Amino acid sequence: MEQLQQAEQLIDGYAKIHTIQVANAEIHQGHLVLINREHPIRQEVSTDRLLPLSSFPAIHTLSENMLLDRTCLQHLADLLEACEGINDIIAVSGYRTRMEQEQIYESSLAENGAEYTACYVALPNKSEHQTGLAVDVGKRNIDVDFIAPVFPDSGVYMTFKQLAAGYGFVQRYKEGKEAITHISCEPWHFRYVGYPHAAIMERNDWCLEEYIDQLRSFPYEDNHLVFEDERACVAIYYVPAAGEGTTTYTTAIPVVPCDRYTVSGNNSDGFIVTAYRDKGSQADV
Structure with a gap:
């Protein structure tokens, strides 16, 4: 799940918003999983x-x-x-x-x-x-x-x-x-944790616990956490797991227009989407 996926459904060169279904069990997978004494290994x-x-x-x-x-x-x-x-x-x-x-x-x-x-x-x-x-x-x-x-x-x-x-x-x-x-x-x-997450954490002097908590302030429906460098513009946002986090549910995760994206669970209550738009791309993050 955490591997880079190419954005799908290109229309006139632009990627449109689409939704992927992810099993809630995948909350416990990905490069951003938080592991500590309050959030143990679940998978x-x-x-x-x-x-x-x-x-x-x-x-x-x-x-x-x-x-x-x-x-x-x-x-x-x-x-x-x-x-x-x-x-x-x-x-x-x-x-x-x-x-x-x-x-x-x-x-x-x-x-x-x-x-x-x-x-x-x-x-x-x-x-x-x-x-x-x-x-x-x-x-x-x-x-x-x-x-x-x-x-x-x-x-x-x-x-x-x-x-x-x-x-x-x-x-x-x-x-x-x-x-x-x-x-x-x-x-x-x-x-x-992957790039640009590591760079964002370093820039703000956040440990992983703080970063995961901060990301909850950037839901899909609101402002996203945006990171930009010479190669790409990246939108990062949080999607809470459906069904109060129980692993018997699946969660519909919207993916914004982009060239490629990753999805990682946080090992707690939801998913983190990282959507990359390469500089010079027509995708509109």
């Missing part, structure tokens, strides 16, 4: 959406057989190339099963204690790593801390952070947001 990620990091042999990994969401991984590879950090940055952790998250949580409790674990390790089914959309990165050296890898604010590491939003990544847990995220600052934990 296991399909294995066909995951790709091994070994598909990009240049990427250094802490362990073999690491997986990430396909789109997330492609953009991570592009980001590492852009920041020229491919030889200095190591992927420490990617997708985890519920069992793996349980083992990591219990191991941290035994080794680091309850206070430390509560700050840095999410409970099973409340970890973004179970979506395949989160990656921990670190400075490549002999001893890499699996729970809290070193990721400095200098050199290629800082360049990675500065370029991340342009490739759809945000530092998920920032200093000053602990009261909202309930996780301590983690300079090494990056979450793929």
Whole structure:
């Protein structure tokens, strides 16, 4: 569902508004799903959406057989190339099963204690790593801390952070947001949300909880959140799930005139539509 779809029903070169029917169960899918202690994993990620990091042999990994969401991984590879950090940055952790998250949580409790674990390790089914959309990165050296890898604010590491939003990544847990995220600052934990969402979040200093809440102020029927860069003009809006969010219903989602669009659930109460109009296109967003 979150993959780019070409706008349909072109009339005289223009795309007209059309509606797609989406099962409410898909609230729990997409690149903008919010995962935290109030919004746990409701739907296991399909294995066909995951790709091994070994598909990009240049990427250094802490362990073999690491997986990430396909789109997330492609953009991570592009980001590492852009920041020229491919030889200095190591992927420490990617997708985890519920069992793996349980083992990591219990191991941290035994080794680091309850206070430390509560700050840095999410409970099973409340970890973004179970979506395949989160990656921990670190400075490549002999001893890499699996729970809290070193990721400095200098050199290629800082360049990675500065370029991340342009490739759809945000530092998920920032200093000053602990009261909202309930996780301590983690300079090494990056979450793929897609572009331009990452750029909007960075521009406004919003964490994902704040962004998802803000998007409810931009319903389809009212003003949309508009983002523009040199390539495209993007309209973003929220559509609440029909039937009070129950998964037995489907929701009719209107798609504004555009060249292509994505739809993502927010893992709570509705869907987020991102409609792209390329510069020079006749589509009228």
